[in-house]
Amino acid sequence: MAATELRRRGVPDATVARLPAYLRVLAAMADRGVRSTSSEELAAAVGVHSAKVRKDLSQLGTYGVRGVGYDVQHLSLEISRELGMTREWAVVIVGMGHLGRALAGHRGFFARGFRVAGLFDVDPAVIGERVGELTIQDLADLPGTVRGRDAIGVIATPESAAQQVADALVAAGVSSILNLAGGNLAVPDAVDVRPVEVAAELQILAFLRQRRDFDVDLERVAP
Incomplete structure (x- = not known):
């Protein structure tokens, strides 16, 4: 990458x-x-x-x-x-809950050089469903989709399943992972992981807002 x-x-x-x-x-x-x-x-x-x-x-x-x-x-x-944006990158999304489906329908991917190449889950109730132009596949079929590609894996599962998904992505040859599930993943040194924890970002925003309110209060009481 x-x-x-x-x-x-x-x-x-x-x-x-x-x-x-x-x-x-x-x-x-x-x-x-x-x-x-x-x-x-x-x-x-x-x-x-x-x-x-x-x-x-x-x-x-x-x-x-x-x-x-x-x-x-x-x-x-x-x-x-x-950034490697002069070529197209394949993206595979694992976890077809609300977050995974929202990402699958995000129109901004293609404009920035990314193409969603596969959607995966382990739940038989959703495997086979269509999301846009793609069909949700069994996670076991992941190697066939990423074989021969520089694919980026996106984990959109609950945190409890994130390590299992990461292991499957690494085993399939994926060396770049975006982790939206939270928690720390154990991966080989050659694998890049970017964690995105929405709750943590909200906490930071809450802190910044609280600090700004505090500063305003100080200005009001200043002589």
């Missing part, structure tokens, strides 16, 4: 995590007909300091031109190439 290659080159994980945000902002600029941008404009749109933007992009060997900035189209292509 492209992220693994970036790490091998010494690009910090924090920089890799910000690249999709830069790409999203650049795409919006391109849609508006913007041809060039500055690190300050990118920083304001992403919510970081301009020096961090310049450092992030320099990690990729990309530098703006003084007085001109960055060419939007060229920078988009460079970041897309670094």
Whole structure:
């Protein structure tokens, strides 16, 4: 995967995590007909300091031109190439509950270089159902779908089943996993796992809101 290659080159994980945000902002600029941008404009749109933007992009060997900035189209292509977005990636989703079905119907995948190639579950009650253009398959059929592909696995099961699914994905040759189920997964070192815990993100938002309210209260009582 492209992220693994970036790490091998010494690009910090924090920089890799910000690249999709830069790409999203650049795409919006391109849609508006913007041809060039500055690190300050990118920083304001992403919510970081301009020096961090310049450092992030320099990690990729990309530098703006003084007085001109960055060419939007060229920078988009460079970041897309670094992220592996100049090719199409197959995505397999395991767990066809509400979350898995919502992901399967997400229209934004294709526009960003991803194609949902397979839907899987272990529940006989849902195996064989159609979700959009795909049929839910038995998890046992996973190897046949991912064979010969650089597939990304998405775990959308309950947490109690996540490790079993991760084991099945690894056994099928999947080395990139997005874990939406929560919990820690035991996988080989060569397998990349990105955890996304919605509850934890909500807790962070609650903390930020509480802190902002506290700051407002302090301002009200300040002499």
